[in-house]
Amino acid sequence: MSAFSSRNPNFKRLPPRKDGRRRWLMLSGIAALVAGAGGGLARLMRVEPPVSLFSGLGSTESSSPPAAALPAASPTDAVVAELPTPLPTPLPRPTDVPTLVPTPVPSEEPAPTPAPAATEAPVVAAAPAVRATPADEFDWFSLGESVQGRNIRAIRIGDGPVHLAIMGAIHGGWERNTMTLVQMAYEYFRDHDDEVPSRLSVYFVPATNPDGIAYGTNSDAAWNAHGVDLNRNFASYNWSRDTFGRVGGRYGPTGTKKDGGGSSPFSEPETQAVKRFIEGKAIDAVLSYHSGIVSVTAKDGGGGVGEPLAKQVAAITGYGYIAKWTEYKLTGQFMDWLDEHNVKGVEIELPDQQTLDWAKNLKSMQAVMRTLASG
Numbered sequence: 001m002s003a004f005s006s007r008n009p010n011f012k013r014l015p016p017r018k019d020g021r022r023r024w025l026m027l028s029g030i031a032a033l034v035a036g037a038g039g040g041l042a043r044l045m046r047v048e049p050p051v052s053l054f055s056g057l058g059s060t061e062s063s064s065p066p067a068a069a070l071p072a073a074s075p076t077d078a079v080v081a082e083l084p085t086p087l088p089t090p091l092p093r094p095t096d097v098p099t100l101v102p103t104p105v106p107s108e109e110p111a112p113t114p115a116p117a118a119t120e121a122p123v124v125a126a127a128p129a130v131r132a133t134p135a136d137e138f139d140w141f142s143l144g145e146s147v148q149g150r151n152i153r154a155i156r157i158g159d160g161p162v163h164l165a166i167m168g169a170i171h172g173g174w175e176r177n178t179m180t181l182v183q184m185a186y187e188y189f190r191d192h193d194d195e196v197p198s199r200l201s202v203y204f205v206p207a208t209n210p211d212g213i214a215y216g217t218n219s220d221a222a223w224n225a226h227g228v229d230l231n232r233n234f235a236s237y238n239w240s241r242d243t244f245g246r247v248g249g250r251y252g253p254t255g256t257k258k259d260g261g262g263s264s265p266f267s268e269p270e271t272q273a274v275k276r277f278i279e280g281k282a283i284d285a286v287l288s289y290h291s292g293i294v295s296v297t298a299k300d301g302g303g304g305v306g307e308p309l310a311k312q313v314a315a316i317t318g319y320g321y322i323a324k325w326t327e328y329k330l331t332g333q334f335m336d337w338l339d340e341h342n343v344k345g346v347e348i349e350l351p352d353q354q355t356l357d358w359a360k361n362l363k364s365m366q367a368v369m370r371t372l373a374s375g
């Protein structure tokens, strides 16, 4: 069980799961029509299409799904209708959403006064047609913004009470293949949603560090735009301002980075967004993908609530489970913070910065979902 025992009361659920997405798309169309008729109440926004995530997707693996199945979102997928709602919605915050990308319909400015649809929102259970939130989780929504104002995009599949997050690229463009892997996983489970156990809701967050993704692929693309290692910026017991890493890796020849942990725990908007996400959605387990080491870890030092899942992933992928990291000192890590909050965190390190190991990693994701569903 998560330490965050109280679920967000505004957490939207669209039963049944399998047609939830279709239903949402229909509703968003209806909402857009309502908004148009109401004098431009809703602002239609174009969400950054997934295809832009795929600049490096020339996978060398024969086991990867066909490229044709990967990038394209339908035009309908890319449009989110934003309607005002009187319901307090901690995530995503209204201020996160308008920055997504310029509206394709500039003439449709938000109405200065609430429209009739907004006052009807509380009865949405009985009147689904007005049940619009700023960004329903069955379509891409934002966990928050990066230093440079990019959205940390997320999307959900499933409607169950156990919440799993599959996250990539906390180390930005340096580990770009992890973004590709998580995006592929989303598209796979979107197309095979019968493989997501009914007890699960699975969130996919391909790019936890979007500024690092935008920066490029070299070692400096591992940091956020403040030069902080986001995976050292969490408020774990061992956070430190200066941080350490593999000599010759992203930490360069010294293996030490001054101020790499940020000015304080959660000093960075990206880690703040992740914190709100983990707590606000009452996430029970996290698979966090990295690349370059070939390992699976949970809480550093071994044990912890994530260890059984980590061992399961290690057994399936063949990547070694490492209980205690001895090569350098770890501080302020996401996994350790999760463990301190009773969330099962598993960090998977792909073998290098190109390999996806799609078949192995898909299999381990499927296994983790089954384990969580039976737990």
Ligand SMILES: [Zn+2]
Pocket: 170, 171, 175, 289, 290, 291
């Ligand atoms: Zn990493």
